[in-house]
Amino acid sequence: MSGDRGGEDALVRAIRALTARAGAATGVSVGIGDDCAVLEPRAGAALLATTDLLLEDVHFRRRWAEPADIGWKALAVNLSDIAAMGGRPRWALVALACPEDTTAEEIAAFYEGALALARPHDVAVVGGDTSASPAGWLVNVTLLGESVGAPRLRSTAQPGDTLAVTGALGRSAAGLAVLERETAPAGVKAAQLADVTAAHLRPRPRVEEGAWLGAAGGVTAMMDVSDGVGIDLARLLGESAAGGRIDVERLPVDDATRAVAAALGADPIAWATGGGEDYELLLACEPAAFERLQRGLADRFGTALTAIGEVTAGTSVSWWSRGREVAVARGFEHFAGRPAASGAGA
C-alpha cells in the first residue's frame, strides 16, 4: 500500500543529495537515510519542538502556490513558532505527500523552496517522509530549535504590560485576496501587488528578531500572529489569565495593504485583526522596556515594533476605536459598535 517503492528510494536519494548540498550542518550526526536522524543538542539548552500541517485547498491552492512556495511556507510557519519562544531554529523534518502524477522536478522545487529559507537560518533538513496522496499536496514540517535562556511563553504577561507587535498586519490577507481573484485589482501599483502576494506566499518569519527579543530582557510574554491578532491576542491573554485593552487605531497596517483594500472595497482593519498568517511577533513587555526594544529592533533589523494596547487585570479583552468599544471576533466585525464578543479563551 505504499506506492512505488523503487521510486521512493530514488526520491529519498535525491532529497538526501539536495539537503546535503545545503552544507555541513552543525549538530547532525546522521541525517536523511536511516530510521531516525541523530542530533547533538547543545548542553544546557532547552529543546523547542513545533509541528504544522499545510493542506492543499485548506491552506493554499495549487492555482497560485508553486511547489517552491509550498516548501517555503511550510518551513516559515514553523520558524515563526520557534522565533515566538525567543529560540534558535536548528533541525527540520519534512513530510510530503503529493499526487501520483507529481514530477521529480516539482518535488525538487518543493525542497528547494524549503531550503531557500532554511539555509540563511542555518536550519538543516534532517529527516522526512514521502507518500503518494489521493487528494492533493500536503506537507507536515516539524521544527526543532533551542533556547539557551528561558523561552518566552504566552502565559506570563502581567497587568500593566505594554502589548506590541512587529512589522505590519493584514498583509497576508491582502495578498490572499489578490491571489484568489481572476484578475489583478485596478489602481494598485505593481510593486504593492507583488509585495502583498509575497507576504502571503513567502512570509518572512521574524527569526532573528525573535531570538534577539528573547534575550533582550523586558519581554514578559510572546507568541506569533498566525490566526490574526484578534484571536491570537485573546489566546495570549487567556493563557496569562489577564485581560487587555487594545487601540484599533494603532494597529500597524501598511500602504500596500490599504491600497489593495481600497481597490477591492475591503476593510484593511478586518484583514489586520482577522486575516491571519502574518507571522509577526506579538508581545507583552514592561512599559519601561518598550522604547529600548523598539529602538533595538529598528537599529538591528530595520523592523518596526508598535505598541497597540496594554494588559489589564481581569479577563476581559476590549478593543477601542475613537473612544468607543468595538467588536472583534474571529474576523474583525467592521466597527460594529456593539459590545466586544471576544474574551479570554473565547
Place this chain on the structure above:
Amino acid sequence: MSGDRGGEDALVRAIRALTARAGAATGVSVGIGDDCAVLEPRAGAALLATTDLLLEDVHFRRRWAEPADIGWKALAVNLSDIAAMGGRPRWALVALACPEDTTAEEIAAFYEGALALARPHDVAVVGGDTSASPAGWLVNVTLLGESVGAPRLRSTAQPGDTLAVTGALGRSAAGLAVLERETAPAGVKAAQLADVTAAHLRPRPRVEEGAWLGAAGGVTAMMDVSDGVGIDLARLLGESAAGGRIDVERLPVDDATRAVAAALGADPIAWATGGGEDYELLLACEPAAFERLQRGLADRFGTALTAIGEVTAGTSVSWWSRGREVAVARGFEHFAGRPAASGAGA
C-alpha cells in the same frame, strides 16, 4: 482559511486535558498550548528524531480502521523507528487533519488510541496541530527519543555478520488481506483472525527489545521492517556497502499467517518478504553474539530472534530456497527460480 477557530481552541483544550491526564511527563517544561513544546534533553544523550505520515486510503481505510486504531498505529510506526536505533522514545508531536463532520468523540478516540500506546513507553504527547481535511483522515507523528550510547545505524553491517529478525513476518499482510475482504475467510480459527488483524491495526513495536539490543553489544547494524524484509534488507545492506545471502526457508512465519494464507490461496512467504508493516527489528550481529542476543530477547521479553542469513562482501543480495537462488523484488515473486532481481540500493 483555517476553519472554525473557536472550535479549534476548544479542541486544543480537550487534547491538552487528555494528554495531561496521561500523567506528569518527565523532561517536559511546556507541553501543548504554547507556540512550541519546551523539552529537557538528558545531558550527553544523542537526540533521535523521526516523522511518519499516515493517509486514509493510502495507509488505512476508515471501513476497517477506527480512530483509535489510527492513533495507535501513527505512534507505533514512529516508536519502531526509535527502537531500530536502539534508543528510548520520549516525546511525540501529533498533527491530525480530519473531515469537517468528524465528531469530538472520534477525535478524542484517536488521541486515546495514541495515548494507549504512549503511556506504557513513557512517551508524552507534547504538541501537535489540527486542521480540517477536504479528503479524509491524515496524521503526521513526529517522535523524539534519546540514545545514551551510540545509536545503531543501517550502514555499519560487516561481511560475515549474521542477519536476524525479531518475531514473525507477514502477519500484518495477512491481517490486511482479511480486513480488505467482505467476509472472513472460512476455515481459520477466530483467534488467528483476531491475531493477524490486530497485527495490522495495532502493531506492537519492539520498543523494549530495541533499547536492549542497542546496549547489549554485538549488534552491528539495525533497522525496522516497515516495507517488507525484501526491500528493507536491500536497504540495510546497500547503506553498509555490503551484500547478503538469505535463506528463505528460515524466514519466521507463524501459524496464524500460514492458516490465513492457506484459506485465501495466498503465499505466506510473499507476505513475509513483501507485505511490509510488520515493525519487527532486522539486524546484523557478530556471529559469536547471536545466541546470547537470542537468549536475552527470549528470557527478558519472550521475543524470538531468528537468523535468516549472513552479510557478504560485494553488493549482491541473493535469496535461496532449497539450494536454488530465487527472486524477490518488491513483493516476493513466488519462488520464480529466475536470477534475483533485487540488489543493494535497487
